[in-house]
Amino acid sequence: MTAFRPQQRHLTIQGRLFHFVSYEGRPANHRRAQLAYPAMWYLMVEGRRCPVLPCDSSQSVPEVDAALRDWAEDNALGPVAGTLPLASRALNGGVYCRGNWWGPN
Numbered sequence: 001m002t003a004f005r006p007q008q009r010h011l012t013i014q015g016r017l018f019h020f021v022s023y024e025g026r027p028a029n030h031r032r033a034q035l036a037y038p039a040m041w042y043l044m045v046e047g048r049r050c051p052v053l054p055c056d057s058s059q060s061v062p063e064v065d066a067a068l069r070d071w072a073e074d075n076a077l078g079p080v081a082g083t084l085p086l087a088s089r090a091l092n093g094g095v096y097c098r099g100n101w102w103g104p105n
């Protein structure tokens with residue numbers, strides 16, 4: 001059995017830096033009612049990690065980068081400027097809504 005080697009990828013997508021880290025999976029622990037989960041790629045955001053994709057050791061670095069880039073473009077970035085009308089205020093009491101949840105526009 002080979003030991004899991006965590007990896008880190010730093011990608012710049014549309015001018016924003018994304019930091020992805022792979023973590024080893026965990027077997028189920030029925031005594032503690034914990035489910036098993038596979039090795040995963042996580043997006044690191046302000047000291048927290050958000051699950052992204054299962055980690056496949058057979059993928060090459062360019063394939064991993066492409067998969068992480070596709071995920072970030074689909075899930076972590078807001079709409080491209082000019083494609084949708086911008087709503088600066090929400091209907092619920094004038095609360096400000098950002099175009100995406102990763103940071104300021």
